[in-house]
Amino acid sequence: MTGPDASARRLFLQRTLALAGVALLPALPRIATAAANQIDVRTKGARGDGKTDDTTAIQAAIDAIAATGGTVRVPAGNYMIDAARAISLRSNIRLEMAPDAQLTALPNTLKRYHVIRVWRVDNVQIVGGRVVGERDQHRGDKGEWGYGINIQASHNVLVDGTHISDCWGDGMWIGAFGRGAKADISTDVTVQNVVCTNNRRQGLSLGPCQRVRILDSTFSDTNGTKPQSGIDLEPMGQGDVKDVLIQGCTMTGNKGAGVEIHHNVSGVVIRRCTIRDNAGYGVLAARMTDLWVDSNTITGNGLNGVKLAGVTSDVKVTDNTLSSNSAHSLRRALKSMAPGRAGGSHEAQLHIGEKTSNVTVSGNVF
Template sequence: MRVKTKALSMLMAAVISVPAIGISAPAAVNVKAAGEFKPEDFGAKVNDGKGDRQAIKDALEKASEAGGGTVVFGDGTYDIDILDFSGTGIGIYVDKPNITFRFSKGTVLNVLPTKFDEFGAIDVRASGFCLEGNGGKIVGNRNGHSRVNSDEGHGISVKDCNNITITDVNITDCWGDGIYLGSSNSDGSLPGCSNINIKNCTVSNNRRNNIAIVAASNVVIDKCTIKKANGAAPQCGILIEPNTNGGNVPKNSVCKNITIKNTTITCKKKGDKNGQFFAFNILNPYFNSNNKVVAKTVKITNCTFKGDCGNYSGKGVVLNKCKIKGTFYDHKKTKVKKSKISDHYKF
């Protein structure tokens, strides 16, 4: 998958960590419990339509100073104002390790309208991050984005870090992907991300893909409901597509050990002649001329796919106890076990 994101420099990371950007922290901070920090104690106000990004970042910084801690969100809407950094958007930038975000059932992170691109509402760049969704929501800005020819505003973006857990959250209406797993560079010079656990999430109506796996290994997607990606190509439920150079895949970008289980994916439509709107797809876009493998060891178990699917470029792909209610375009001899496929097209 094409990625335009530039690597963030150490200077940039330092700049966006400074409380002077946006809302500054009050002189006296009222922390309710050791190791737990509320955005409200740093200036956030729910439901007021004003940006709370910096207050959340300040709570994150205090949690980090405590050696890793939890940012606790209450009921209500926290508005995420996207920071302009030289034309690139910045959301809640998680650059400190071992941070947990804990939502309540009534928590909403709402991305405010913006013209900026290449951001994640939650942008994870440090290992050990955990999002405990508890039924809360991340709502993107697909209805309030002013740049038509762009598609890089994600719900959760995870890049070049390890041991990430995302559970029980509803991610919807993002300008780009609901969840993006990748790297800051497209040339394989950075490691990508690994050990990612996504469980009990609903990811729906995101504009590009619901989940994009670009540079990641040891990923588990379990008990998720993924629905109706639409708006900007390729509009897939789950897309595994590393960045390529004429079909050549950087070594670090080959995705490995991907498990998808107990998950239902519903497509906006099927039978699209341009190969879009797939429930899942493993793709090297140069498969006709230089079909290098982009993913190895992909196990898909006990899943239902309501739409078309594809394995154009994956090695060691196994479908077990699955239902595909559409056409499965199989270019890489997928091993199929105890599965029902409406139309298995091998080519």
């Protein structure tokens, strides 16, 4: 995008996303909390004993809530879930899990599964508890799409304080149904105080979506099948990702990048994060527009701290601390680059590809 519209868009991102990011989305979903609108899953037969398949009982509790909304409570216990069926949330539902409540996927052979499914609904909250996949007990060797929480074509969604681990694929996915102009995308999604760890493909992936904020969360130790990154914005040809704030998060110990961003993405702010000790890049941006990497600590990553690749444009890299990152696998490519495009003597920390444009670098400590 060029011209006045592009300038206006960048100004909006700078003022709204970076300086007042929490004002980016509408108010968080309000869910009815009166006693008459609350159901405990044990009243529907859930046992939480780590042996019984509690999928039907938990779904019955969700389905018993009136259409006007309410809260489904999951007390302490280990609730086994048939991820082939999944727990499917409805609009205006708050799924409130005790800190020591755990939803655990039963072992399966599936290429694709979901422990919690948030599909084509509005005004949903998932709060607390743990969601655990079955990667160590998985009975097949195909596929990479076993999700802890899968959000598609849904609006005004909050995931707060949930611990997600050991999934065959991604800890979380936020995306769409359909492709291109016909895609039914997710909008206005907040992920905060979440931990995604030891998942097999990604900690969190974003397909087509708009107005997403990821706050004060940790994405760590992703390993098993590529890309293996903490957060991956990867809509590719399916559609667009627009207006994403990643703030106050930690991405560490992932076998891929801390954060990677691909084409059809615009309007991303990565701010006040700690991105360290990932085997790949700290931040990789390839063929995307409107990126602000600001006030982060990016250190100890196996490849560049920040790599701007392809025709990436309209980027600000400001006030970051970048240290002890390595460009060992890119040395040959760096030698062939035009003078001055690799960040001077700091190319291991910041690599700026020769096809990038409108890149501003200031206030960083190397």
